[in-house]
Amino acid sequence: xxxxxxxxxxxxxxxxxxxxxxxxxxxxxxxxxxxxxxxxxxxxxxxxxxxxxxxxxxxxxxxxxxxxxxxxxxxxxxxxxxxxxxxxxxxxxxxxxxxxxxxxxxxxxxxxxxxxxxxxxxxxxxxxxxxxxxxxxxxxxxxxxxxxxxxxxxxxxxxxxxxxxxxxxxxxxxxxxxxxxxxxxxxxxxxxxxxxxxxxxxxxxxxxxxxxxxxxxxxxxxxxxxxxxxxxxxxxxxxxxxxxxxxxxxxxxxxxxxxxxxxxxxxxxxxxxxxxxxxxxxxxxxxxxxx
Amino acid sequence: xxxxxxxxxxxxxxxxxxxxxxxxxxxxxxxxxxxxxxxxxxxxxxxxxxxxxxxxxxxxxxxxxxxxxxxxxxxxxxxxxxxxxxxxxxxxxxxxxxxxxxxxxxxxxxxxxxxxxxxxxxxxxxxxxxxxxxxxxxxxxxxxxxxxxxxxxxxxxxxxxxxxxxxxxxxxxxxxxxxxxxxxxxxxxxxxxxxxxxxxxxxxxxxxxxxxxxxxxxxxxxxxxxxxxxxxxxxxxxxxxxxxxxxxxxxxxxxxxxxxxxxxxxxxxxxxxxxxxxxxxxxxxxxxxxxxxxxxxxxxxxxxxxxxxxxxxxxxxxxxxxxxxxxxxxxxxxxxxxxxxxxxxx
Numbered sequence: 300x301x302x303x304x305x306x307x308x309x310x311x312x313x314x315x316x317x318x319x320x321x322x323x324x325x326x327x328x329x330x331x332x333x334x335x336x337x338x339x340x341x342x343x344x345x346x347x348x349x350x351x352x353x354x355x356x357x358x359x360x361x362x363x364x365x366x367x368x369x370x371x372x373x374x375x376x377x378x379x380x381x382x383x384x385x386x387x388x389x390x391x392x393x394x395x396x397x398x399x400x401x402x403x404x405x406x407x408x409x410x411x412x413x414x415x416x417x418x419x420x421x422x423x424x425x426x427x428x429x430x431x432x433x434x435x436x437x438x439x440x441x442x443x444x445x446x447x448x449x450x451x452x453x454x455x456x457x458x459x460x461x462x463x464x465x466x467x468x469x470x471x472x473x474x475x476x477x478x479x480x481x482x483x484x485x486x487x488x489x490x491x492x493x494x495x496x497x498x499x500x501x502x503x504x505x506x507x508x509x510x511x512x513x514x515x516x517x518x519x520x521x522x523x524x525x526x527x528x529x530x531x532x533x534x535x536x537x538x539x540x541x542x543x544x545x546x547x548x549x550x551x552x553x554x555x556x557x558x559x560x561x562x563x564x565x566x567x568x569x570x571x572x573x574x575x576x577x578x579x580x581x582x583x584x585x586x587x588x589x590x
Numbered sequence: 591x592x593x594x595x596x597x598x599x600x601x602x603x604x605x606x607x608x609x610x611x612x613x614x615x616x617x618x619x620x621x622x623x624x625x626x627x628x629x630x631x632x633x634x635x636x637x638x639x640x641x642x643x644x645x646x647x648x649x650x651x652x653x654x655x656x657x658x659x660x661x662x663x664x665x666x667x668x669x670x671x672x673x674x675x676x677x678x679x680x681x682x683x684x685x686x687x688x689x690x691x692x693x694x695x696x697x698x699x700x701x702x703x704x705x706x707x708x709x710x711x712x713x714x715x716x717x718x719x720x721x722x723x724x725x726x727x728x729x730x731x732x733x734x735x736x737x738x739x740x741x742x743x744x745x746x747x748x749x750x751x752x753x754x755x756x757x758x759x760x761x762x763x764x765x766x767x768x769x770x771x772x773x774x775x776x777x778x779x780x781x782x783x784x785x786x787x788x789x790x791x792x793x794x795x796x797x798x799x800x801x802x803x804x805x806x807x808x809x810x811x812x813x814x815x816x817x818x819x820x821x822x823x824x825x826x827x828x829x830x831x832x833x834x835x836x837x838x839x840x841x842x843x844x845x846x847x848x849x850x851x852x853x854x855x856x857x858x859x860x861x862x863x864x865x866x867x868x869x870x871x872x873x874x875x876x877x878x879x880x881x882x883x884x885x886x887x888x889x890x891x892x893x894x895x896x897x898x899x900x901x902x903x904x905x906x907x908x909x910x911x912x913x914x915x916x917x918x919x920x921x922x923x924x925x926x927x928x929x930x931x932x933x934x935x936x
Contacts, residue, residue, distance in 0.1 A: 396895050399891040409881075560737045564732075574714075575714075578719070
C-alpha cells in the first residue's frame with residue numbers, strides 16, 4: 300500500500316516538473332521554431348541563483364526565488380538577442396548555439412560553485428502521513444505551485460491579447476504578420492515567458508533536489524521526450540505526456556530491481572512505443588508538410 | 591614502361607589542370623601530405639596521440655554529415671553507433687579473442703544493425719520529432735549497460751582490450767590512413783547517384799517520391815552507411831584507448847558530433863573533418879587553462895556561428911573561390927573570367 304502512495308507522490312511531482320519545462324520548451328518552438336537545448340540550463344542557473352541568495356547573501360528563500368526568476372529571464376532575453384536572433388534562419392546553427400550556451404552556463408557554474416553537490420533548505424518544514432508514507436509539506440507545496448503556474452499560463456494564453464498573438468503566430472507566422480502582429484516582438488515576449496517558466500520550475504524544485512552543474516541533462520532529455528510524446532506545440536499533450544512519463548519513471552524506480560539505472564530507458568521506450576503507433580504524438584496535429 | 595609513363599603524364603595533367611587551379615584542392619593535398627608525413631618529423635607520443643584521436647573523431651563527424659547533412663535526417667543520438675561499435679569490438683575481443691582487424695569490421699556491422707533498428711521506427715518521423723527521438727536511443731542503451739554490469743562492466747566499462755598495433759606510430763598510421771580512406775569513400779558516395787538522391791530527399795522528399803524513387807529504402811541506406819562508418823570509428827576508439835565505457839554513449843558525445851559538423855559546415859564531408867582537426871587539438875592545447883577550457887570552447891563556437899552560420903569551411907571557401915555564373919565551375923577569386931567557359935565573373 301505505501302508503495303502505491305510513494306509511486307503516486309513521486310509521479311505527480313516529477314510529472315508536474317516535466318510539464319512545466321515541456322510547456323515552456325514547446326511555446327518557444329511553436330512561435331519561433333527554436334529548439335532551445337539551453338532551456339533546462341536556465342532552470343539550473345535559477346536553482347544556483349537561489350542557492351547563492353540563501354547561502355551567500357543569507358536572504359529569505361522567497362526573495363531568492365523572486366530574484367532568480369527576474370535575473371534568469373533577463374539573462375534569457377539577453378542571450379536570445381545576442382546569440383540566437385541573428386542566426387534564426389539557420390536551423391542547425393541555432394541548435395548548436397543553444398547547446399554551446401548550455402555548456403557555457405554549466406562551465407560558469409562549475410567555476411563559480413565547483414562541481415560539488417549542494418542543497419537549499421525547504422521553505423516549509425514538517426510532513427504529514429498518509430497510509431504510513433511520509434509526505435513532506437514541501438512536496439505538496441511544489442505540486443500546488445506547479446498547478447497554479449500552469450493555470451496562470453492557461454489564462455494568459457487563452458484569455459489575453461498577448462496569448463492570442465502567441466497562439467496565432469505559432470499557427471501561421473506569415474498570416475499573423477499580415478494581421479499586424481509584430482512577429483519579432485512576439486518571439487521576444489515568448490522567449491521571456493519560456494525562460495521565465497524554466498526559472499520558476501527551477502525555483503520550486505530546488506528544495507527537493509541536490510544542485511550540481513550537470514543537473515540540466517536528465518530533465519532536458521525527459522522534457523524532450525515529453526514534448527515529442529505529447530505532440531510538438533500542443534499544451535494539452537505536454538501536460539498529459541509529462542504525467543505519463545513521470546509515472547512511468549516512478550513505477551520503474553519503485554518496482555524494478557535496477558530501477559534507478561533503468562528509469563530513463565523505460566520512460567524513453569514508452570515514448571518510442573507511442574510514436575510507433577502515432578507518429579505525430581498523442582495530441583499533435585500532423586501538419587501539411589512545409590515546402 | 592609506356593603505360594607507367596602514360597599514367598605519370600596523366601597524373602601530372604590532372605595535378606596541373608584540376609588541383610593546382612583551385613586553392614581548396616591544394617589545401618586538401620597538403621592536408622593529406624601533412625598527416626602522412628608527420629611521424630617523420632616528430633615522434634612525440636603526446637602529439638601523435640592527439641592526432642590519432644582527432645582522426646578517429648573525424649570519421650565520426652563525417653559519418654554524421656553523411657546521414658544528417660545529406661539526407662536531412664537530424665540524428666541527435668549519433669553516439670549510439672559509436673558506442674555500439676566500441677562495445678561490440680570490446681566484447682568480441684575479450685570473449686572471442688578476435689584481433690583488432692576482425693573486431694572493428696564486426697563492430698561496424700553491429701552498428702549497421704543498430705542503424706536498422708533505430709532507422710525503421712524513425713522513418714515515419716521527420717524534422718524536430720526525429721531529432722528528439724533519436725536522442726533517446728543511446729540513453730536507453732546506456733540504461734541497459736548500467737543494468738547488466740556482469741556483461742558490460744557497468745560504470746567502469748570493459749578494459750584490457752588488445753592494442754590496435756605495437757607502437758604509437760603504427761596506431762597513428764592505422765587511424766590516419768583509415769580516416770583518409772573512409773572519408774574519401776564517403777565523399778565519393780555523396781558525389782554518386784545515391785548522393786544526389788540523398789540531397790534531393792533533404793530538399794523535397796515529396797518530389798523525390800513523386801519521381802518514383804523509394805525514399806524509405808534510401809533513408810534506411812543512409813542510416814546503415816552512417817552507422818557503418820561511425821561503428822568503425824567506435825571500434826578504433828575502443829582498441830586505441832583499450833577501454834569501452836559508458837562515456838562512448840553519452841549525450842555530450844552526440845552533441846559534440848553535431849557541434850563539430852555544423853561548425854565546419856554540413857553537406858560537405860570535408861567541413862566536419864576539418865572542424866574536428868581545428869576544434870579537437872584546440873581543446874587539447876587549451877589544457878593549460880584547464881578550468882576555462884570548455885567555456886572557451888563554447889565561446890569560440892558561439893562567436894564563429896554569429897559571423898559564419900553556414901560553417902567555417904564553407905565561409906572560407908566562398909572567400910577564396912567564386913562559382914562561374916554560366917557553367918557552375920569553381921574559380922579562384924582572383925580571376926576575372928571563368929577558367930573553362932571564359933564568362934566574366936562578377
